Amino acid sequence: MKLKTSIAALGLAGLTAVATACSGADTGPAGGTARDVTQLELTPTTAAAAGAVDSVDWLLEDEPDSLDLDTQGGSAGRTVLTNVCERLYQLQPDMTVRPWLVDKATRPDPKTLVLTVRDGVTFHDGSAMTVDDVLFSLRRHADPDMSEADEFENVTSMKKTGAHEITVRFKEPDALFTKALAGDAGLVYQQKRVQEQGKDFGTPGQADACSGPYRLASWKSGDSVTLERYDGYWGDKPLTRKVVFRWAEDSAMVNALRTGAADGAYTDSVGTAAALDGKKGIDLHFGPSTATLDLIPTERGGLADPDIRKALSLSLDRAGIAKSGYGGLAQPWATPVGSGAWGYAKSVFTAAQKELTGAPASPTPADIARAKKLVQNAEHKPDGPIVIGTDSTQGRLVIANGVRAALQQIGLKAQIKTVPSAEYGEFYGDKSARADIDVLVADWYISKSDPVGFYDNGVSDDSNNWVGFHSTAYDAKVEQAKRTLDDAERAELVVDIQRRFTDAAVWIPVAQTPTALALSDKLTGPPASMAYLYHPWAASLGAKKG
């Protein structure tokens, strides 16, 4: 036993010695080449492709759990399936929404939506898409057991009212419904095939039931998913014939992309993108996303006092965190929703964001003085140390350390509690899992390109309002915004809601994280924004040269 230990340890020592020699005057490239966080430009698209490609190898961060997003949604499954299945509305790279399998939509009154379904669409077995398929799909999504059921809470009825027409009626006017139809609530499945496959629908070995530009050629469990171009597609013909998906974690993904073993990937982790920055043969594109890094105060109560939360927000070095933990590929941000959520009234939201002063990129001495005063005058100062919950991924750990330093700077004690990454997800859904922490270092994104979709989380009885923020006026404004169909009017309401949310520091925003697309320098075309989760991105992928 001791011999083995000695050999193992000697081996490790030898390896590290070699590595030391190799690393030489290593100064840590991330420290030396981190981007300037203020200069990060987000572009929703990449240059249009000019030439055809036979096959592309694409990487996911993990294998899809299922290709039935109604039962098990996940970004890996969504990244694949968005090329196979189509939605009634489609999210565009610039995060706007437009009708897709819907030919025309009318609102005879604010509580009624009439959808005219597109003609000439065929499923991958060649049969035509009918209004019955669409209605079946909508009712399937609305089933209380399905993940999209909450999008249909305001719906009173969905009926076929013509050969190509479905009429949806609402309890109250619903500004977010068409946006939800550009997400998983708008997926259209072939009724016959879904019913035939029953519980096996969406599992390896089953054919798809969709009409998109690609068909599911194979899913070899544990190995790969292959999509092939569907020649009977009603829209533009994709330039790439075949896309093969495999999966790899951070360092394996970086190596595969660097060595050319894979042609591209949308990286969930900004750290992966940081490792690929400036590498030969790889183009990195950054696009808008709704995702942000936030601190979410919990029920435990260490941050129950709004003044303490505001003080923490004022003293947090967001620029330092973005540079240290995310290689400069995150942007200090003053709201809990990324700019990708601005699917309308962009100028209004941009201006409103600039007016917020409670979340400085780098705290000035005046900010620190203000924070200290807030702590001094706080009604409920925390008794013990404020416990920061995180896992030990680099970015989150840097945020946790940044929060610890900020709290210490304003005279409060802090303590970090880490859990293994496999347990980290429980913090979000399980109240008892976060019983020992006062604040969670969190990633958050919304699927709809409308900030109202986020500010729901601050409503008094919302399950994500962990800290117990209560404001009748806030609740009323959110409800009003959800019912306001006019974009400009809704944007004004959202700005007001955003100000109330940030004034009370219900959550403490840290930074927005862009979507990062790593692509071989021979390829171009797909969107660089978060739209890739809901847009057939592979259909626009092709060679740079014709």
Add this chain to the structure above:
Amino acid sequence: MTAVPADAPAPAPTVRRVRRPVAALVATGFLALVVLAAVFAPLLAPYAPDAVDLSSSLVGTGGEHLLGTDASGQDLLSRVLYGARTSLVAPVLLLALAAVIGVSLGTLAAWRGGWIDTFVSRLTDVMYAFPGLLFVVLIIAVFGTGVTTSVLGLGLAFAPTIAKYTRSVALAERAKPYIDAYRVQGMGGARICVRHLVPNLARSIAGYLVVLFGEALMSLATLSYLGFGTQPPSSDWGLMVQEGQSAIVQGALLPALVPGTAIAAVVVAFNVAGVHLADRLGTRR
């Protein structure tokens, strides 16, 4: 007349050169330095081990930071110096606990024999068959993460190894005539074990424990690496390796390399010194 063997005759003087245990001396010297560094960490460390400086993230070796910094800008030299404290003290506590349990069980089995020996032997066999780390992870799942749980869990996991070893040396010791002499004098079994048998085993067991020290340190570092041991901002070496791992892909090797090298060097040094010491104390005869 006692049955205690007479001292061995002094070796005849020879002109043969005595081979000096250079490796063991170097290892012992290195360990002494590590212990001194741990003791005087507050005087030696240029920064507080948990001082965050986000403007100095992943800085390489240089004048301000001799061994560079980690992603949060914490000085690696200061952290590795302070980290020596938990990294050295925790294995000592772990082995102390394992020794108390293991020596008691081993001595009991050897002394009483019969069904007690069979029971203890089968119990230690079962514990042996169960991977130690998995056993500790199960304990941690029940009692929660933290250095105390890790030490207790690993203490229990190491105990069967020591029990088995103690039993084998105690069996040989028990057969010696001086034990019979004490019995004839009417001395009780417990007294003979505590006053005479175990103290006579001490040299062997101590040598064995030194050899186990490296393994204990590595096991604790593994638990910290897996996120079950100490919590940030602790500068435990295993935890430091875990925290530094993500930076490797960005080309910054130091945050994982510095604590990793420290663990490897101390484990090797303990094994080299431990094997030599065990030979000298008669453990391996």
